[in-house]
Amino acid sequence: MGRQRSRTVTLTDVARLAGVSVATASKALNARDEVAPETRQRVLEAAEELSFQPNVLARGLLTGRTRTIGLLTDELAHRFSIPILLGVENTLANGQMSVLLCDARGDAIRRQHYIRTLIARQVDGFVVLGDSNDLRPSLTRQIPVPVVYVYGESDDPRDLSVLADDEHGARLATEHLVSLGRRQIAHITGPQSYRAARDRVASLRKVLASAGLPLVGGDPLYGEWSQRWGRNATRMLLSTHPEIDAISCGNDQIAAGAAGAVREMGRRVPDDVSIVGYDNWHEFAADCQPPLTTVDLNLQQIGETAVRHLFAALDGQPTSGVVRQPCRLVVRDSTGPRLPHVRDRSSPQVAGTT
Amino acid sequence: MGRQRSRTVTLTDVARLAGVSVATASKALNARDEVAPETRQRVLEAAEELSFQPNVLARGLLTGRTRTIGLLTDELAHRFSIPILLGVENTLANGQMSVLLCDARGDAIRRQHYIRTLIARQVDGFVVLGDSNDLRPSLTRQIPVPVVYVYGESDDPRDLSVLADDEHGARLATEHLVSLGRRQIAHITGPQSYRAARDRVASLRKVLASAGLPLVGGDPLYGEWSQRWGRNATRMLLSTHPEIDAISCGNDQIAAGAAGAVREMGRRVPDDVSIVGYDNWHEFAADCQPPLTTVDLNLQQIGETAVRHLFAALDGQPTSGVVRQPCRLVVRDSTGPRLPHVRDRSSPQVAGTT
DNA sequence: CTGAAAGCGCTTACAG
DNA sequence: CTGAAAGCGCTTACAG
Known part of the structure; x- marks a missing residue:
């Protein structure tokens, strides 16, 4: 580990080796054109050497x-944080910038400390x-440089917040089911306390209503x-609504559980019951x-978009x-057109073997 | 976003407000004791204000x-990277240090660029x-400061590498099955190209051998x-080895699939077949x-251990x-003592309802 | 106990 | 085209 910690090479060393002043060396390395080509060349070679x-x-x-950005996360352990972090x-x-990572772990004191740092x-x-897409208190007042909020919306409308478009995502999913001819659609989702859950429900309801379809059971x-x-x-x-021909799920875990249960109850996925998840x-x-x-x-694009807006802010x-x-629908095999309903309990679980 | 970018407050401002020189202000703030208590107090108040x-x-x-550490990852998208990152x-x-995050995304050019940065x-x-626990080429030669390797072992024994103890983890899992009275243990794992898979197999074999038990099927x-x-x-x-009474799995995804298949084939988990996963x-x-x-x-402790060793290196x-x-066995319901084998196909899937 | 001065490594007007 | 000088914000011997 760091066995030979040699003295750091400095611009002075380069200048000396090239036989010029540090000022000239600086200009040469920074590609300022007020430097003679040969001088410039000598400096570059010295720096290289x-x-x-x-x-x-x-x-x-x-x-x-400093060309450094502070990334202040509420909860990096959150699954959503990672792809966004990658995009950021x-x-x-x-853009030749680096990122200092600070994870507050849901602790306000810790967050405050990190802001100072x-x-x-x-x-x-x-x-x-953010760690949820709910509204969150703005931090901008305490911060003397530009700030963008990602995945959680700042409660100050003068801030910029970049969010997932749940209205759009739920619309894509629901329209997909409707376009496949599904008419008895139910919705299973997470806790109502999540804005994501509520927003997606609202969007689903809107699409169903405009297609003249019911939400099976009346409520999600x-x-x-x-x-x-x-x-x-x-x-x-x-059991209560055997007429169901599609289930829209609030996330992929719920959908995976739903697919298992549908198969265990002797119905086919996607033929009898189509299933759509959320999150990919x-x-x-x-x-x-x-x-x-x-x-x-x-x-990842959310992270990218946020940084592009931050760059713009840095440029005034x-x-x-x-x-x-916007979201993106990924079509796999759990949804398909309606097929004649056949009750076939003989082989409830079909699966390829390797 | 950064609506009022006020001029940064500098030590000179503090000194002026406190009516002292910057030198004295600096000493006061850094708790050097060569400063009169009242002076010190005035400076602190000015700084606060x-x-x-x-x-x-x-x-x-x-x-x-700089009190800054560079975290150079091969592949942050890897699931293992996150908990380690959190620990780091x-x-x-x-330790009042910050972390600059650089994700090479498996790209050697990019990694090289980040090292320079x-x-x-x-x-x-x-x-x-690292992105796998295989050996990896040492980077230490190019880096003038201490380096520790985590999750992937440096090929230079003079480097320090902090790794998961797969021998230990697989031993814990296997000894657990053996201690429950399981005698027909099989092993399903990932690609043989993974050192993690091979190391765990070796450890499992050792435990089985010393217990005088076979590995069902002879090979994993x-x-x-x-x-x-x-x-x-x-x-x-x-189908080929109905005598199996336990399956050790190379990770939790495999184990989840195994549990589903066992149940679908009318055997009980854990009574008839106990299942142990890996990764938690x-x-x-x-x-x-x-x-x-x-x-x-x-x-997370792996990350913590690595940083503690890095701190030691920084201290010479x-x-x-x-x-x-070391690993840790987490006991849940998929393993248990052997119970009389009862073929009961009437309710292959039992599950609680909320 | 306090402060003037030097200096960390670099960049940028400004003379020459 | 080149270089001496000032300065970014801070810390640290060193006088006083």
């Missing part, structure tokens, strides 16, 4: 910009990544984001039996309000 | 230490997070890390039917070689 890495701190002290990191790197570190801007089944709930809710639904969580959606049609939130072009990132 | 945040860049330029971030924060940013050390079933493979492999196993991936393990007994890799106490973080 010494593996010179300009000290970013010194530069930052002068320019007042990637887009920042493309990041400011002391002279970050050029903040990305605040609110529960939890788990396979277990998906299974149990599906059993209840199928690969391990659940693609590995389900059958693989799930689902909605992808484009989380701040935006505010809410930007919603 | 102005919400002074010392510019960390300037300090870093002087001291040569948390432990660094406890992090060095230019004067990080005090590196944490290199290598396949993929999916529920689908777990289901298919289990079906094959149960909550969404699969805890939400399985029944919830899975599994091995937790203590990933580098270590080298391999440190293995």
